Amino acid sequence: MPRNHPSLWHPPRLSTRFVAVWLRNLLVWRKLALPSLVGNIAEPLIWLVAFGYGMGALVGTVAVPLPGGQTQTVPYLVFLASGSLCMSAMNAATFEALYSAFSRMHVQKTWDGILNAPVTLDDIVLAEMLWAAFKALFTVTVILGVMLALGISHSPKLALAWLVLGLTGVTFASLALIFNALAKGYDFFTYYFTLFLTPMMFVSGVFFPREQLPEWVQTASAALPLTHAVQLVRPLFLDRWPTDAALHLAALAGTAVVAFWLALALTRRRFAG
Amino acid sequence: MQTDLFQVEGLGKRYGGRPVVEDLSFSIGTGECVGLLGPNGAGKTTTLRMALGLIPPDAGRIRILGHTMPADAATIKARLGVVAQFDTLDPDFTCAENLLVYGRYFGLRGAALRPRIAELLEFAALAHKANARPGELSGGMRRRLSLARALVNDPDLLLLDEPTTGLDPQARHLMWERLQRLLQQGKSILLTTHFMDEAERLCHRLVIIDHGRKIAEGAPRELIAQHLEPEVVEVYAEQGADAAAVHTLLGPAVGALAQRIETSGETVFFYTQDARPLLAQLSQRPRLRMLHRPANLEDLFLKLTGRQIRSEG
Numbered sequence: 001m002p003r004n005h006p007s008l009w010h011p012p013r014l015s016t017r018f019v020a021v022w023l024r025n026l027l028v029w030r031k032l033a034l035p036s037l038v039g040n041i042a043e044p045l046i047w048l049v050a051f052g053y054g055m056g057a058l059v060g061t062v063a064v065p066l067p068g069g070q071t072q073t074v075p076y077l078v079f080l081a082s083g084s085l086c087m088s089a090m091n092a093a094t095f096e097a098l099y100s101a102f103s104r105m106h107v108q109k110t111w112d113g114i115l116n117a118p119v120t121l122d123d124i125v126l127a128e129m130l131w132a133a134f135k136a137l138f139t140v141t142v143i144l145g146v147m148l149a150l151g152i153s154h155s156p157k158l159a160l161a162w163l164v165l166g167l168t169g170v171t172f173a174s175l176a177l178i179f180n181a182l183a184k185g186y187d188f189f190t191y192y193f194t195l196f197l198t199p200m201m202f203v204s205g206v207f208f209p210r211e212q213l214p215e216w217v218q219t220a221s222a223a224l225p226l227t228h229a230v231q232l233v234r235p236l237f238l239d240r241w242p243t244d245a246a247l248h249l250a251a252l253a254g255t256a257v258v259a260f261w262l263a264l265a266l267t268r269r270r271f272a273g
Numbered sequence: 274m275q276t277d278l279f280q281v282e283g284l285g286k287r288y289g290g291r292p293v294v295e296d297l298s299f300s301i302g303t304g305e306c307v308g309l310l311g312p313n314g315a316g317k318t319t320t321l322r323m324a325l326g327l328i329p330p331d332a333g334r335i336r337i338l339g340h341t342m343p344a345d346a347a348t349i350k351a352r353l354g355v356v357a358q359f360d361t362l363d364p365d366f367t368c369a370e371n372l373l374v375y376g377r378y379f380g381l382r383g384a385a386l387r388p389r390i391a392e393l394l395e396f397a398a399l400a401h402k403a404n405a406r407p408g409e410l411s412g413g414m415r416r417r418l419s420l421a422r423a424l425v426n427d428p429d430l431l432l433l434d435e436p437t438t439g440l441d442p443q444a445r446h447l448m449w450e451r452l453q454r455l456l457q458q459g460k461s462i463l464l465t466t467h468f469m470d471e472a473e474r475l476c477h478r479l480v481i482i483d484h485g486r487k488i489a490e491g492a493p494r495e496l497i498a499q500h501l502e503p504e505v506v507e508v509y510a511e512q513g514a515d516a517a518a519v520h521t522l523l524g525p526a527v528g529a530l531a532q533r534i535e536t537s538g539e540t541v542f543f544y545t546q547d548a549r550p551l552l553a554q555l556s557q558r559p560r561l562r563m564l565h566r567p568a569n570l571e572d573l574f575l576k577l578t579g580r581q582i583r584s585e586g
Binding site for chain 2: 006015017020021023024027028032033089108109110112113114115117118119120271272273
């Protein structure tokens with residue numbers, strides 16, 4: 001390696017200019033907010049109503065395990081609502097950090113324009129990550145508001161759940177940016193959705209308890225970030241304290257750090273050509 | 274010439290073992306416009322990308338405004354303006370918003386920026402389009418908006434990568450006029466272009482590169498005088514015939530009146546110190562189509578880099 005080639009894995013070189021990039025995305029979004037609101041918020045709510053009330057009538061109640069081997073019986077709608085919040089955070093962050101970030105990076109060449117100013121690539125990747133996490137947080141905030149209005153939950157611990165959902169947004173935004181850095185076109189993202197996100201949705205306890213799954217699937221799903229998010233948010237939603245909270249938080253945060261670092265390295269490689 | 278604003282020394286870059294830029298050295302002084310010319314794939318854009326710190330050089334060093342690239346990239350870029358080959362304007366923003374958002378990347382804030390934005394739109398002849406989006410602008414307007422955006426931080430040095438490619442003559446002339454104005458204000462420019470008339474009009478000095486290496490450097494008129502005979506007579510073949518027919522028709526005696534003869538397609542170029550004897554001979558053939566003109570930068574460029582088409586780049 002010649003002397004002045006820094007490693008792709010060097011620590012992030014950040015400046016406060018990432019705020020300007022984040023503000024740029026906010027300004028665009030403010031102009032296009034209405035259609036994106038429909039996609040981000042109306043759709044999860046339609047799912048919730050359709051499945052919650054429709055399936056809820058069939059399923060009735062679900063037993064949620066409590067610490068010490070006991071269980072709490074909750075209406076299916078409440079069970080689903082807590083899980084679907086996590087799913088909405090995941091989806092909102094992922095869509096933004098895949099399709100929208102890719103449009104800015106590859107199609108519109110917005111990043112190339114920004115790189116001619118005193119802003120580093122690391123600043124841009126950080127801004128995109130935080131922006132996607134913000135959109136996830138915005139989405140779950142509105143959905144939470146609707147749930148509160150519908151009386152699905154009154155737990156004061158929802159404030160903590162809100163923070164966990166923000167972290168969930170950070171984690172999934174970072175993961176998605178890895179695939180953004182590797183993508184040659186939009187088609188590539190189908191793999192990520194079909195092979196990773198969709199199966200994860202079904203094994204992480206969003207729609208039904210993980211305990212119903214075969215043993216080996218349970219073991220595998222225990223490592224997935226969405227599982228950790230659900231394990232934290234659902235008890236808080238029911239006004240209880242989650243078990244192994246520190247472990248789940250560490251898993252989410254750890255995944256976010258590793259994924260962000262990997263996304264940075266791969267994005268640097270993409271732009272070094 | 275004042276102290277060098279921009280200096281590259283022994284610059285080198287390889288891709289997969291293949292040299293793209295090799296041992297390239299040149300500099301730009303304050304208020305100077307330097308043209309970086311070369312065929313497609315000659316290494317122009319790679320050189321600009323290294324100057325911007327977007328890719329690290331494999332060899333050599335880059336000093337800009339007293340700092341080293343890429344180590345002091347942020348400090349240097351704060352005082353650079355860049356117009357890239359392809360527009361990177363934000364399609365969702367109006368012209369004014371494009372400038373506002375870009376100014377923020379330089380740490381400039383709304384209140385200080387607003388009068389500057391009005392000034393820049395005025396300069397770019399876009400004051401009436403402040404609230405239009407780039408998609409509603411003509412190609413020339415978009416390029417001028419890109420130029421205005423590059424000026425948002427009041428840079429000392431502008432890097433312009435083919436700023437007039439794809440523009441109609443009116444739009445090109447307006448762009449040239451604006452660039453001349455910037456030079457009069459004391460700004461310095463590094464320009465790449467494929468238009469030799471543009472290079473001749475704007476550039477004080479040219480650096481011609483091919484296959485990543487510098488092959489000539491100097492003021493446009495000096496380079497022409499140094500490398501070329503001063504006069505050119507172009508003779509065109511009859512419709513449907515090729516240049517060989519011209520040679521046959523004129524015979525070797527006429528050819529001997531030129532110092533150098535080049536052939537391209539249906540045209541024969543006679544390069545000569547004095548065209549009068551040649552013109553006298555040719556005038557005996559009144560039906561011959563021809564053009565007598567002084568040698569220009571295009572002749573120089575083609576002599577130095579050849580007439581074959583480059584597929585790469």
